[in-house]
Amino acid sequence: GDSVTQMEGPVTLSEEAFLTINCTYTATGYPSLFWYVQYPGEGLQLLLKATKADDKGSNKGFEATYRKETTSFHLEKGSVQVSDSAVYFCALLNRDDKIIFGKGTRLHILP
Amino acid sequence: GAVVSQHPSWVICKSGTSVKIECRSLDFQATTMFWYRQFPKQSLMLMATSNEGSKATYEQGVEKDKFLINHASLTLSTLTVTSAHPEDSSFYICSASPASGANVLTFGAGSRLTVL
Numbered sequence: 001g002d003s004v005t006q007m008e009g010p011v012t013l014s015e016e017a018f019l020t021i022n023c024t025y026t027a028t029g030y031p032s033l034f035w036y037v038q039y040p041g042e043g044l045q046l047l048l049k050a051t052k053a054d055d056k057g058s059n060k061g062f063e064a065t066y067r068k069e070t071t072s073f074h075l076e077k078g079s080v081q082v083s084d085s086a087v088y089f090c091a092l093l094n095r096d097d098k099i100i101f102g103k104g105t106r107l108h109i110l111p
Numbered sequence: 112g113a114v115v116s117q118h119p120s121w122v123i124c125k126s127g128t129s130v131k132i133e134c135r136s137l138d139f140q141a142t143t144m145f146w147y148r149q150f151p152k153q154s155l156m157l158m159a160t161s162n163e164g165s166k167a168t169y170e171q172g173v174e175k176d177k178f179l180i181n182h183a184s185l186t187l188s189t190l191t192v193t194s195a196h197p198e199d200s201s202f203y204i205c206s207a208s209p210a211s212g213a214n215v216l217t218f219g220a221g222s223r224l225t226v227l
Contacts, residue, residue, distance in 0.1 A: 043145035
């Protein structure tokens with residue numbers, strides 16, 4: 001079945017470090033891909049998305065590129081801030097219109 | 112691992128009726144549960160935050176009188192779509208965090224509502 005695999009956390013970085021959170025997927029056809037973020041005590045928020053191959057989603061300094069050849073949608077940010085500390089979920093929307101989530105990656109940014 | 116169960120997984124109802132969707136944390140206690148709505152071919156939208164023993168907090172634009180949320184125990188939150196109309200047809204998903212404060216969300220499998 002369709003699935004999303006993302007790197008396990010927690011990931012701990014210093015402020016201004018470069019961030020990569022890996023995400024790969026398995027799906028039939030051409031799913032839409034998403035990154036969601038959950039800040040402490042809050043629900044999920046959509047961070048960015050890409051709907052077709054080679055699309056790049058971006059928001060708040062975060063970027064992810066839909067790579068069909070490697071079935072990946074890695075999240076990157078060039079310089080993280082303490083306020084980026086959160087849990088990040090990679091997800092896909094499959095051809096049955098069902099959202100499938102990865103298990104989440106907790107990110108800690110140290111000042 | 113933590114499991115969140117939603118019921119029913121699929122419901123069809125007539126316009127004007129009310130539908131209740133349950134979200135249960137099966138092996139942990141959840142002081143906070145979240146309800147989301149997914150429109151066709153679109154991403155999730157947070158509808159409300161459900162807090163055990165208190166009123167839910169609704170996101171802007173979500174009608175609290177239409178989408179009634181009750182979180183009566185540490186393992187159960189319910190979403191009632193009142194006087195449902197075809198435009199309420201959607202996929203509703205809940206998620207929960209353990210009361211321990213680990214802040215790791217677990218998602219239910221979702222409930223698909225079709226209003227005729």
